[in-house]
Amino acid sequence: MDLVNEYLRTVAALLPKAQREDIIAELRDTILSGIEAREGDLGRPLTDDEVEAELREVGHPLVIAARYREGPQHVVGPTLYPYWLFAVKASIALQVAIAVVVVIVRTLAFGDFPLMLGQAIGSGITGALVFVGAATATVWVLERRGQRIDYLETWRVRDLRLLEIATWDVSSVREWVVAWRARPRRERVKSQAWRRDSPIAHGLALIVVGTALILWWTGVLSPGLSLSADDLRRLDISPGALAAFQWSGFKAVVFWFVLVYMAALVLQGALLLAWPGVQRLQGAIEAIRGAMLLAFCVWLNTASPLAPSLNVSSFPDLIQRMAMLAHSPPVPLEPIVVIFVLSMAFSGLVLFSRGLWTLATSGPRAQAEAGISKSA
Amino acid sequence: MGADGDLYESLRLELRRGSLTLGVLARLREERYGYTLRQALAADGLEMEESTLYPLLRRLETQGLLVSEWREEEKRRKRFYKLSADGEAMLLRLLDEWRRISRSLEKIIED
Known part of the structure; x- marks a missing residue:
């Protein structure tokens, strides 16, 4: 009995106040009904270990409380996950690019390459973590507000070029530069048109x-x-x-x-x-x-x-x-x-x-x- | 259980999720409280964890498909659930859909 009360006290603490009493009363009845049924079968009272096993069967208080909570049970859901992943990848790529520039400039200024590299890696990791944290927090809020995001339904093909950034590496940059140089000047200007469009x-x-x-x-x-x-x-x-x-x-x-x-x-x-x-x-x-x-x-x-x-x-x-x-x-x-x-x-x-x-x-x-x- | 077993388990859970709601709604044409409902479903072959059943009952009640009341029975207060009028209508519609899916699958399997 003490074990059951202790268990229910923990669950109660994790539930929203408004529903607490109601849910706990129902849960108590269910658990006690289960224990009484077992005792009826065995013809003797359950030991503490057996009661504990029953409670484990019901579930961990954190899980029970979470199941009763409204709203999604995840940080980033499957709908937004690809967008989140892209944002994280792109921000890490941006961090790496910034770090490379910083290392080059500072090595030119101070000459101590290993030290500058170490500092850049340090601040790069901090920066990447901040970006990942910000992306996660944003998606967390979006998931909970249940807000419809226009872009998910109204994206346009001509905007998709932006996504190619994430798949860029050195060789694609080289190819792009070569192709760009080969084009006549008027077309080069035209290639910037998507910015306006x-x-x-x-x-x-x-x-x-x-x-x-x-x-x-x-x-x-x-x-x-x-x-x-x-x-x-x-x-x-x-x-x-x-x-x-x-x-x-x-x-x-x-x-x-x-x-x-x-x-x-x-x-x-x-x-x-x-x-x-x-x-x-x-x-x-x-x-x-x-x-x-x-x-x-x-x-x-x-x-x-x-x-x-x-x-x-x-x-x-x-x-x-x-x-x-x-x-x-x-x-x-x-x-x-x-x-x-x-x-x-x-x-x-x-x-x-x-x-x-x-x-x-x-x-x-x-x-x-x-x-x-x-x-x- | 190997990776195959895990995959089977997750696909099975996915397959069952919707049918459990249907089973709960159908069983609550007759008034029951949580514990006996779970036993009845188990006897029907639809085992359900407590941590799944109770939040589901609460959700269905918030959605207006169930009504509930607290009553004393066997010296303890219990919460009795029953299908509401809206729930009855919803159950009929869902059963229709269920039969349609079932027919389609049977047809595909026989081919």
């Missing part, structure tokens, strides 16, 4: 890039590419006035702004996947992203801790900055940063005007004509 590929790319950036920015992932002033000198780059630049202080100032921008990338990607036809929303987000980039560049140039090193206020200024590159080696870092900020400002401008253009030109009719609404 395929909202799903674009959306996925935005999500992947945005998520990777957020993970890096928040410090979850550290590819180990932080170079100190000394490392730069070893790479024949002269930091100049930028040697005094404090990354951590700078990052603290712009942390939230940059995080919001990265989140906007993921959001735009998610919206593109959810409603590929709603172009105005895309335009609005692009315009906002462009404005953010532009504002960021203006701030960098005028008021940020970087301003003294940039300080490009006129065209002759810029020419003068660029002329510094002629004194290499060592290559001065400042013009490189100027080029980087300028190209960022340029992409901000492009994003902003493209976003506004989309906003202005695509009404509901344009969307219908584009033929990429959900029903298509």
Whole structure:
């Protein structure tokens, strides 16, 4: 009797409160009926060992409690498993690619190949585990929310090219490069057309890039590419006035702004996947992203801790900055940063005007004509 | 048991899963509580583990196919289950389907 009570107490603790009493009362009756039947057959009370065997027959409390629980009894079900597996494989391939680049760059800077390899393997494993964990957590939530995922029913053949990434190896890259070079130039440009045609590929790319950036920015992932002033000198780059630049202080100032921008990338990607036809929303987000980039560049140039090193206020200024590159080696870092900020400002401008253009030109009719609404 | 036996076991479980629900619904045209239901099914040749039967009963009740009530019998409170009107209709439809599958299989096997 004590054994039965103890067993039932454990099961009860594992059950949801609302159903606990009801289930336990029924289970108690079943177990006691079983024991009484056995005792009737044997003509004597059961020993503790025999009671225990009966309870084992009923099942482990964890299993019993799980059977009564609503919802799926698995982390990744058979429907989503192929997608999960692909995400895991692709993310590990991405990790390996990042690690290879990091090892090459850092070996050039520090020269200590075995140490750099060891560090890259270490951070690569951490990164891969984070990715696998994130993929698993995402699928776990999807399985439990019982949400229908549009893509599973509305995928399109032209998006499938993206999947080939997972089956790539060195030889297929070589073949692809050879085939690409053999093509006339006009066709080369055309081969990029799927980027524009395929909202799903674009959306996925935005999500992947945005998520990777957020993970890096928040410090979850550290590819180990932080170079100190000394490392730069070893790479024949002269930091100049930028040697005094404090990354951590700078990052603290712009942390939230940059995080919001990265989140906007993921959001735009998610919206593109959810409603590929709603172009105005895309335009609005692009315009906002462009404005953010532009504002960021203006701030960098005028008021940020970087301003003294940039300080490009006129065209002759810029020419003068660029002329510094002629004194290499060592290559001065400042013009490189100027080029980087300028190209960022340029992409901000492009994003902003493209976003506004989309906003202005695509009404509901344009969307219908584009033929990429959900029903298509 | 070898790999072959394991495979047989998993295919058999898959084959049985749907039929068990049918057996439970059919047996509950007459009111029973869990323990006697399990015995009746075993006597019919449909052995069922407790950890499968009870959650199944609860699920079928949530789905409105069964009704239940607590009553005292043999000095203990027991939960009695019975097929509801919806359950009766569902059982008839499922039995129809079951017979259709059975006929199809018989036909295939005879060929």
